[in-house]
Amino acid sequence: MSHQLGRIVSQILHRYFGEIVQNVGYDLFIYGSKSINMIVKTTGLPRTRIVDSLRTLLKFDLATFESTDVFVNYKLLPENILLLIRYPRYLLQMKSKYGSEAEMLVEELLQQASCSATVLIVTVMNKYKDDKEKNINMINLKDTFISLVTAGYIQQAPVAELNEGSEAPILVPVETKVPELDLRDLMQAMANNLADVKDNTYWKVNYDRFHLDFRDDLMIKAITRRIDENAGELMRLLLEQMYLTMAPWAAESCPVPAVELRESARRLADRPLLQQHVDQYLRVIEESGGEFVRRCGDAGGGQYAVCARRAAERLLEALLDHCVTERLGSKAHRIFRLIRSKKYIEEEDIQKNAMLPNKECKELTYKLLEEHFISVQPMRKAASAGGTAKAIYLYHVKIHEVAHTVREMCYRALHNVISVGAHMRQSHARLLDKQRRVRSIVHGMRVRGEPQDNIDDVLETLTPPELAAVSAAEAKLRTLAAAEIELDRALFILTCYFAYPR
Amino acid sequence: MSESNDDQVTEKILNVAKKNPKGISDKDIAAAIPGLSSAELVTAINKLLQQGLFDIYNQGGSLIYRLKSQASKQAVKGADNEEKVVYNLIEEAGNKGIWIRDIRIRSNLANTQLTKVLKSLESKKVIKAVKCVNASKKKVYMLYNLEPDRSISGGAWYQDQDFESEFVEILNRQCLRFLQQRADKIKNNPRGPIVGRTQSYATAAEVQKYITDLGISKVKLEVEDVITILNTLVYDGKAESSVYPDGSKVYRSIESLITPPGLVQVPCGVCPLIHKCCSTGLITPQECKYMSEWLEQ
Numbered sequence: 001m002s003h004q005l006g007r008i009v010s011q012i013l014h015r016y017f018g019e020i021v022q023n024v025g026y027d028l029f030i031y032g033s034k035s036i037n038m039i040v041k042t043t044g045l046p047r048t049r050i051v052d053s054l055r056t057l058l059k060f061d062l063a064t065f066e067s068t069d070v071f072v073n074y075k076l077l078p079e080n081i082l083l084l085i086r087y088p089r090y091l092l093q094m095k096s097k098y099g100s101e102a103e104m105l106v107e108e109l110l111q112q113a114s115c116s117a118t119v120l121i122v123t124v125m126n127k128y129k130d131d132k133e134k135n136i137n138m139i140n141l142k143d144t145f146i147s148l149v150t151a152g153y154i155q156q157a158p159v160a161e162l163n164e165g166s167e168a169p170i171l172v173p174v175e176t177k178v179p180e181l182d183l184r185d186l187m188q189a190m191a192n193n194l195a196d197v198k199d200n201t202y203w204k205v206n207y208d209r210f211h212l213d214f215r216d217d218l219m220i221k222a223i224t225r226r227i228d229e230n231a232g233e234l235m236r237l238l239l240e241q242m243y244l245t246m247a248p249w250a251a252e253s254c255p256v257p258a259v260e261l262r263e264s265a266r267r268l269a270d271r272p273l274l275q276q277h278v279d280q281y282l283r284v285i286e287e288s289g290g291e292f293v294r295r296c297g298d299a300g301g302g303q304y305a306v307c308a309r310r311a312a313e314r315l316l317e318a319l320l321d322h323c324v325t326e327r328l329g330s331k332a333h334r335i336f337r338l339i340r341s342k343k344y345i346e347e348e349d350i351q352k353n354a355m356l357p358n359k360e361c362k363e364l365t366y367k368l369l370e371e372h373f374i375s376v377q378p379m380r381k382a383a384s385a386g387g388t389a390k391a392i393y394l395y396h397v398k399i400h401e402v403a404h405t406v407r408e409m410c411y412r413a414l415h416n417v418i419s420v421g422a423h424m425r426q427s428h429a430r431l432l433d434k435q436r437r438v439r440s441i442v443h444g445m446r447v448r449g450e451p452q453d454n455i456d457d458v459l460e461t462l463t464p465p466e467l468a469a470v471s472a473a474e475a476k477l478r479t480l481a482a483a484e485i486e487l488d489r490a491l492f493i494l495t496c497y498f499a500y501p502r
Numbered sequence: 503m504s505e506s507n508d509d510q511v512t513e514k515i516l517n518v519a520k521k522n523p524k525g526i527s528d529k530d531i532a533a534a535i536p537g538l539s540s541a542e543l544v545t546a547i548n549k550l551l552q553q554g555l556f557d558i559y560n561q562g563g564s565l566i567y568r569l570k571s572q573a574s575k576q577a578v579k580g581a582d583n584e585e586k587v588v589y590n591l592i593e594e595a596g597n598k599g600i601w602i603r604d605i606r607i608r609s610n611l612a613n614t615q616l617t618k619v620l621k622s623l624e625s626k627k628v629i630k631a632v633k634c635v636n637a638s639k640k641k642v643y644m645l646y647n648l649e650p651d652r653s654i655s656g657g658a659w660y661q662d663q664d665f666e667s668e669f670v671e672i673l674n675r676q677c678l679r680f681l682q683q684r685a686d687k688i689k690n691n692p693r694g695p696i697v698g699r700t701q702s703y704a705t706a707a708e709v710q711k712y713i714t715d716l717g718i719s720k721v722k723l724e725v726e727d728v729i730t731i732l733n734t735l736v737y738d739g740k741a742e743s744s745v746y747p748d749g750s751k752v753y754r755s756i757e758s759l760i761t762p763p764g765l766v767q768v769p770c771g772v773c774p775l776i777h778k779c780c781s782t783g784l785i786t787p788q789e790c791k792y793m794s795e796w797l798e799q
Contacts (some may be wrong), residue, residue, distance in 0.1 A: 226780025
């Protein structure tokens with residue numbers, strides 16, 4: 001709950017939902033939980049507007065409510081608002097794992113926030129039925145939906161229940177059951193009006209499942225970088241085994257016997273090296289794999305546990321290392337890592353071990369201190385004879401605090417990138433608008449089959465300098481969008497670390 | 503008594519003294535040169551003492567003469583008593599040197615006098631002052647012909663008390679190159695990952711040999727020196743170290759666990775003004791020069 005988080009949250013709300021929702025959201029962010037009357041007072045907006053924006057926020061799970069005896073208080077969920085910029089990644093994940101049908105379904109569901117299976121499938125069908133390239137059919141869509149539910153990417157939305165004597169409902173989470181969808185019902189719904197459909201089971205996207213995928217991906221990639229692809233594959237198998245027995249976000253998994261891993265490795269036909277050397281790979285991952293895996297017993301040919309928390313810590317450290325290197329140079333990076341590996345260290349010892357000139361080393365140490373990457377702990381000698389007792393200054397790294405610092409920096413950078421994008425879009429609004437209009441006109445003309453000369457005439461309304469300006473602006477906006485996604489990746493590593501309690 | 507006879511006696515005494523570096527007594531001389539009268543002995547000894555070739559000690563009531571070493575003979579030539587005392591103290595300290603304050607305390611000389619003595623000894627090139635690398639202001643004195651100890655000079659990394667950062671930098675890079683040449687051996691090694699990992703490891707001795715063969719260092723580098731360099735690589739996060747069963751340290755070049763994160767790909771991540779950047783005011787993202795330069799690329 002920092003100032004920077006507030007800025008970025010309000011920026012994101014503005015981009016996706018407009019000014020009023022931004023005002024309401026920011027107001028809620030500042031004051032914590034609040035009732036409608038209070039929001040009316042502080043924002044000065046009409047009551048109906050505020051109710052509308054709260055409805056939007058609640059619908060997309062960006063806020064919650066809580067009823068006391070008299071009031072209903074609303075509270076913002078900033079973490080969920082940050083997820084809005086992660087949507088492209090979710091879609092990409094879906095596309096690469098389950099194909100474009102899953103992507104379409106998830107995209108629609110993300111836009112609707114929550115809806116029933118029938119409505120979802122029919123809407124997607126209607127949207128793309130004219131699209132020859134996609135070539136989708138109802139059966140595929142239905143099957144994809146069911147496999148997504150089975151895999152946990154889509155879950156049942158909580159159901160509202162009314163308590164006796166209270167007007168405000170309570171949202172109760174429901175256990176997800178894999179639905180049985182009848183194809184005939186779907187076809188009928190497609191033919192008739194959607195409003196008549198009687199399907200009361202609502203579904204929504206399960207973000208957490210995606211996040212698990214992202215985390216696994218990070219771990220597997222890290223092992224692949226450190227050792228090789230076979231080791232990465234083995235890491236994937238280990239994680240799969242972990243899901244069978246444990247809560248996915250557990251700090252450390254149950255021990256997995258090596259026999260089972262050997263068994264699953266045998267099924268991978270394209271990895272002869274891994275099949276041959278499972279035990280050796282396990283040992284190498286354990287010894288030089290950044291402490292992702294721990295050997296915790298000899299039963300059943302050796303038992304291995306995945307230390308997800310340590311892994312999150314290691315990944316965070318790698319992130320911090322990159323940050324320090326880029327901000328203060330590789331020599332500062334050396335000092336930073338030296339201090340971290342020695343836990344507590346005196347200034348003189350830093351110079352000796354880092355092999356840097358005296359003066360430079362001091363300067364870099366103080367810079368690191370100034371940017372809050374390291375901390376200092378003075379140790380005064382108690383009651384020594386004479387006033388000349390010198391204090392010892394021990395430098396150390398408080399990893400949790402540094403992670404906070406870097407997260408703030410990420411928020412700032414994200415805010416800056418988004419606001420620059422918004423600014424640019426605003427300043428080129430006229431041109432971008434014109435281009436869009438020309439494109440739609442041309443598209444319409446092509447569909448109608450009008451002669452090429454007429455189309456060229458329309459196209460020429462955009463003059464060459466205008467075209468150049470538009471394409472330059474579009475290139476910049478693309479860069480900014482890419483940067484946004486990359487920043488979100490960095491934020492994900494940080495949230496992974498914070499997800500494990502200390 | 504003729505001159506030549508006198509010289510013969512002194513020469514004989516000197517020979518005896520050279521054979522017994524711990525010192526000789528009157529009896530030893532009498533045994534070595536029979537038929538020497540005590541008067542002759544006294545003249546000879548006096549002459550030698552005058553020349554400053556002997557030190558005279560009182561041991562258990564009898565006098566012991568000890569031959570001074572060649573260097574000390576030179577040093578005290580024309581020196582007064584204070585200089586001799588100071589010289590002895592410095593000589594005792596060996597190649598570790600001695601701090602001026604310790605000389606003062608142990609010699610009981612006044613500050614001004616001591617500085618004068620030290621200056622005169624220094625001008626004669628008998629002693630030299632060496633700056634200590636650990637404490638830049640602390641000067642220690644030692645005999646002119648001695649090589650300062652590692653703890654004083656800092657070893658191979660220092661030239662005239664200045665840290666040679668370029669030298670360290672170059673060695674750092676060369677060591678990394680050597681490790682990187684082997685790093686790929688672990689990837690998809692047909693003989694299994696453990697063999698691969700062993701092949702990608704390099705011992706400090708191997709690295710030292712490589713560096714010596716390259717001939718980039720004028721100074722002879724010991725294995726310990728190379729280990730300090732390799733350790734900086736470990737702190738850089740570019741290498742990891744492990745220990746072989748026989749106790750020797752081995753090193754392997756590694757890559758970071760993640761690719762450069764998004765934070766350092768945008769200008770804000772490396773911007774020195776990030777903490778001063780606000781929505782309004784002089785520094786704003788819209789007006790940011792770094793941002794627009796980055797987008798122009």
